[in-house]
Amino acid sequence: MALGLTLELRREADDIWKMIFEHPFVIELYTGVLPIEKFIYYLIQDYNYLVTMAKCFSLISAKSEYEISRIALELAYLDAITEMSNYEKILEKIGLRLRDVLEIEPAPTNVAYMSFLLSTCALANPIEALISLLPCFWSYMEIAEKHRDKLANNRNDLYVQWAQVYLSKEYRDLVERLRKVIDDNSHRVDRKTARYLFITASRFEYMFWDMSYKMEKWIV
């Protein structure tokens, strides 16, 4: 397989990713015209999502042999401790406290996406589990690359600060590392399952932006 599994999956999801790149939430965030209440809604949902992401990596760590276990644990830690402190700083700036954010009920699409990742990471093999987590990390990097030029004229410091994380070398390295673990172990995954997980997670990425733009609520 000359291409590498992750690149293959990326190509199959290309139509969905193109729609992500053009979603109004994404465009308005990078140009700076996104209404602040939509960003706050997004941040609150994403914080709950990050808590779940750390749990997902913990589950993968518990099921993997030494090397992958260690990488997964580092990523869990990065998520839960490092990245969350960044988030907490941003939350503070907009006058929200962590404790309150954790009390806010996740929206339906967020519950759906988090449950999809958690059940996959609890029950699938560790490489398949990593595949379900990849679209989140990878698409944020490509979004940043696609729209970085817009940041020059973005007047909302908060949005610029938020976006710059995904342009950093550290973040790019993280995505590369995740892809490499998956590509190096691609013989251990069922191709059809891999495709289902990557496509479904890509769909949920789109739906997460859409949920945030519409500030989705439970209908009952």
Place this chain on the structure above:
Amino acid sequence: MALGLTLELRREADDIWKMIFEHPFVIELYTGVLPIEKFIYYLIQDYNYLVTMAKCFSLISAKSEYEISRIALELAYLDAITEMSNYEKILEKIGLRLRDVLEIEPAPTNVAYMSFLLSTCALANPIEALISLLPCFWSYMEIAEKHRDKLANNRNDLYVQWAQVYLSKEYRDLVERLRKVIDDNSHRVDRKTARYLFITASRFEYMFWDMSYKMEKWIV
């Protein structure tokens, strides 16, 4: 707690359940005017859901002490073997084969609901896990009670046959048994968690009917 935990939870979810009882899919199914393509859509989604339900009971069985473990295993078996054969008979009548049904991609709301149940049953304690499964079983029983009179004038034999399962003594006993296990072990669950799980599963029940009525598709 004079009331019993399940009755308490049932009362807190009453607004949602009332909306379930009045959902057009439910009404039209019991009166017999539901378009057949909507019923087929529902059956296909529900079959995939049943496969997941059996896995949920298996997970609960693996985590419980002897008595509850045995009950959960029986319910998994009932779901996966007994109830599914009934389904397969209905599928056959409308010209669908099991193998094809399993290949049909679950709709977004179904993926959300199934993932919510699977992740709960994989990670929560067994009584909390049972609470997340209860609204499905219980609401089908109450729907049948509420609308049984409509069946007399229902000219669609398939719908009548489908509905009669939920009016049977066996089915009522099953619901009672589930409720009793939860009520007898209610000291082992966090009340806030219990409420969250019951309400969320009730919401997904409503959304499942709504998904079927609209024959929901993935937007990307």
Place this chain on the structure above:
Amino acid sequence: MALGLTLELRREADDIWKMIFEHPFVIELYTGVLPIEKFIYYLIQDYNYLVTMAKCFSLISAKSEYEISRIALELAYLDAITEMSNYEKILEKIGLRLRDVLEIEPAPTNVAYMSFLLSTCALANPIEALISLLPCFWSYMEIAEKHRDKLANNRNDLYVQWAQVYLSKEYRDLVERLRKVIDDNSHRVDRKTARYLFITASRFEYMFWDMSYKMEKWIV
């Protein structure tokens, strides 16, 4: 792989299995001279072991796609409901009640073996999990084949009745079915992991007989 994975694994464990066949507990059980208190000790430990075995199959069922999930669930059910009723009848004959047996503390080697199987079935992929369960089922069949002639002169009806289960067509079919699922899916397991699991479970099989012969107790 002309041979089939399970046959390969069986050959690698051959030295251990030969020691199992010649263990005094096994020989004396088939000739009928095994002291009854050792058999009762064995039965009590094995009953607890069976409860665990059903949980193991439940975990595998929860993690597998349709076909394997269904087989695993049937085996869980067979263990927990069918085989256990047989056990309960034998326990009754020797004056023991199920409730008492479940209260008896498992011996160290039994805790070790059960924990090894449970943790494997909770965390490994479903085919690897089945490999860890195979030595128990398969070695009981081979033991029965090797020593069946001894049963003719065995005067202990209880032992003969116990042994005949493993000579039945149903039991042989069960072992064949388990082997077939593993062989058909052998591309999904890491060979080194497979070997480790099969050898370790075979070692625990030997140690379980040895534990029973010595009526092992906790040293602290």
Place this chain on the structure above:
Amino acid sequence: MALGLTLELRREADDIWKMIFEHPFVIELYTGVLPIEKFIYYLIQDYNYLVTMAKCFSLISAKSEYEISRIALELAYLDAITEMSNYEKILEKIGLRLRDVLEIEPAPTNVAYMSFLLSTCALANPIEALISLLPCFWSYMEIAEKHRDKLANNRNDLYVQWAQVYLSKEYRDLVERLRKVIDDNSHRVDRKTARYLFITASRFEYMFWDMSYKMEKWIV
């Protein structure tokens, strides 16, 4: 419950713990006369045990609400990253490389203990899981307190260096923190289960020292 659950459990296990304090491996390690090959055997087994311990905390983290999840993740990280680097330094001093150590087969008692912890942390509720991990941490602290005076005349620098970790303020704080989480959430555990887990883990602690002193091997 004036006493606190952990203190209650500690008292019930007192006979076992007294035998741990007086085990020849422990005494000879603190006086410095323990044969070096027994210490190396111990280190190699304990390194594999630490890898498992990190997985156990990861599993607990994945199943817990925010506060406990974060603590468990920090402990997993501490185990897997910090404590293991210390171990790697000691292994280096005695001429062993990590890669070789991970290839060495764990001994039967180690497999038993690790499997017991893993299966408990995979299937029990998070507080019960923490109870199964407590005897390891806590008994090492009490061992160090009981025998610290012996270190003055201990001529084996390696042993002294190893022992000093367990006399540090950081280590004592870690044990206190673990106990506090359990005591604060003791209403969420079944008392009988708690007792079983604490006693069994205490027994395995004794057996682990005994395994190391006898340099246990697989009998088949």
